[in-house]
Amino acid sequence: MKLKSYPKYKESGIDWIGEIPEGWEVNKVKHDVYALKKSGLEALEGNEEGEYLFFTSSQIQSKFIKKATFNNECLIMGTGGFASVHYHNGKFSASNDCLVLKKQKAINMKFLYYQILNSLQVIDDLGFWGTGLRHLQKYFFYNILACWPNKSDQTAIANFLDKKTSKIDALIEKDKKLIELLKERRASLINHAVTKGLDPNVKMKDSGIQWIGEIPEGWEVSRLKFTLLDMKNSIKTGPFGSQLTIDEMYNDEVKVYNQKNVIEKSELTGENYVSNEKFKDLIGFKVKKGDLLISTRGTIGKTLRLSEKAETGILHPCLMKINNNNKVVNDKFIEILIEESDITLTQLRLLSNATTIDVIYQDNLKEIQLILPPLFKQKQIVEYIDKATAKIDKTIKLIEKKITLLEEYKKSLIHHVVTGKVNVGGG
Numbered sequence: 001m002k003l004k005s006y007p008k009y010k011e012s013g014i015d016w017i018g019e020i021p022e023g024w025e026v027n028k029v030k031h032d033v034y035a036l037k038k039s040g041l042e043a044l045e046g047n048e049e050g051e052y053l054f055f056t057s058s059q060i061q062s063k064f065i066k067k068a069t070f071n072n073e074c075l076i077m078g079t080g081g082f083a084s085v086h087y088h089n090g091k092f093s094a095s096n097d098c099l100v101l102k103k104q105k106a107i108n109m110k111f112l113y114y115q116i117l118n119s120l121q122v123i124d125d126l127g128f129w130g131t132g133l134r135h136l137q138k139y140f141f142y143n144i145l146a147c148w149p150n151k152s153d154q155t156a157i158a159n160f161l162d163k164k165t166s167k168i169d170a171l172i173e174k175d176k177k178l179i180e181l182l183k184e185r186r187a188s189l190i191n192h193a194v195t196k197g198l199d200p201n202v203k204m205k206d207s208g209i210q211w212i213g214e215i216p217e218g219w220e221v222s223r224l225k226f227t228l229l230d231m232k233n234s235i236k237t238g239p240f241g242s243q244l245t246i247d248e249m250y251n252d253e254v255k256v257y258n259q260k261n262v263i264e265k266s267e268l269t270g271e272n273y274v275s276n277e278k279f280k281d282l283i284g285f286k287v288k289k290g291d292l293l294i295s296t297r298g299t300i301g302k303t304l305r306l307s308e309k310a311e312t313g314i315l316h317p318c319l320m321k322i323n324n325n326n327k328v329v330n331d332k333f334i335e336i337l338i339e340e341s342d343i344t345l346t347q348l349r350l351l352s353n354a355t356t357i358d359v360i361y362q363d364n365l366k367e368i369q370l371i372l373p374p375l376f377k378q379k380q381i382v383e384y385i386d387k388a389t390a391k392i393d394k395t396i397k398l399i400e401k402k403i404t405l406l407e408e409y410k411k412s413l414i415h416h417v418v419t420g421k422v423n424v425g426g427g
Contacts, residue, residue, distance in 0.1 A: 003423065007022070008022040009022065014145050020147045024148060028142065029112075029116075029141065032107050033102060034102060035099055035101055036070060038094075038099075038100070039094055041054075041065070042096065043058065043097055046065050046093075047065070051066060052093055054092070055095065055098055057081055057097040069092075070094065073109050077136065078098060079098060080097045080133055082124055083128065087113040108151065110158035114157070114161050114414055116146075117414055119144060122144070123136070127141055149425060164413060165413070168413075169410075172403050175399050179399055182396050186389055189385070189388055189392075190336065191342055193384060194333075194385075195212055195215060197373060198377075199216070203217045204216060212343075215371050219373045220372050221369050224370055225367065227334065227372070229323045235320070236284070236320065236321050237296065237362045238314075238319045241317055244256070244274070244316075248278055249272040253273055253275050254276060255272070255273055255314075256272035256314055257304075257314070259316065262294070262302045267304070286313075287312070288310070288312050289308050291322075293305075293320070294321070294322065295360075296320050296360040297318040298318070300360050301344060329375075332382045337370055348368065
């Protein structure tokens with residue numbers, strides 16, 4: 001997109017903005033807006049029902065509420081966690097962890113919205129304090145500098161960015177929906193392969209599991225505990241919190257494998273180590289090459305098979321490890337059953353008698369039922385899934401890269417327009 005510049009520029013006095021057009025002013029945000037009285041609403045009071053949008057620091061228009069506490073053209077700033085800003089014109093409510101701003105002088109509020117969007121990184125880096133849940137320093141925010149053209153140019157800039165960013169957002173949303181469709185296709189492909197096999201003409205039999213239905217003849221249904229090696233600690237949950245505290249994991253001798261290792265599928269990730277003495281105390285939680293690690297809290301069911309190069313270590317309390325019997329189950333096949341198919345998670349939900357699961361318990365995992373084809377067919381299915389999903393994964397990565405580029409372009413466009421690097425107002 002080719003856009004013209006303004007005739008003359010001057011220094012803004014703001015390092016991260018640089019030059020601005022002559023005729024533009026630099027002013028503190030507090031001189032152009034005022035804060036409306038906060039509501040007494042807690043963030044948890046919002047829900048999926050109600051007539052009015054309910055803004056909170058952590059959620060963007062995803063909640064609603066029956067009562068509107070504001071009826072203005074306003075900006076809503078999140079004050080907890082990280083910098084965020086939303087524009088709304090009309091009735092709405094906001095939780096008490098939000099700062100609601102209304103214009104004080106003759107300014108275009110949508111222009112101010114884009115100005116603050118352009119400043120979010122600075123606000124996030126310098127305007128928040130706290131080592132746990134960070135909070136916005138209102139004094140810093142009110143005194144942040146913004147650059148202002150005349151009112152007609154503000155309106156022209158806001159209208160231009162509304163038009164351009166809405167097109168970018170539409171493209172991003174379309175690509176995100178495409179990714180979701182590809183992920184659904186990927187999951188469907190995997191679930192069909194591990195429950196129905198690769199031969200569409202194979203004779204089927206009743207699996208005895210109502211929610212699975214028929215499976216190919218020659219396949220068996222077995223509980224996970226019967227696929228483990230016949231040895232002590234072939235399935236093991238990490239130590240209780242009191243057995244391994246945070247203070248004991250700042251050493252440099254024996255690695256503690258944690259959730260991050262598993263989620264990122266990296267043996268090298270993480271900085272948690274314990275002393276050799278502590279390792280001896282927790283020898284029952286030892287892990288080594290060949291062990292399959294499983295995440296059990298928060299993000300559950302992710303797996304990491306420790307390679308031949310993996311260093312010996314111990315389990316974090318949020319992990320579990322299993323050792324499967326290769327005479328019964330293929331290594332990669334069991335990983336797919338646990339992480340990639342619906343089989344494990346569905347049963348854990350049923351066994352826990354809950355609608356959502358964020359913890360895996362050892363006793364429940366041992367009892368889940370697995371559908372096992374003969375070993376040679378397990379290998380064939382793994383090879384098929386690897387090949388088929390590689391194509392889908394490659395496509396998803398390309399789309400994700402495109403989304404990243406669009407988001408970067410949108411950010412750059414807003415910066416160049418609201419700081420006067422390009423002229424869209426005709427001034």
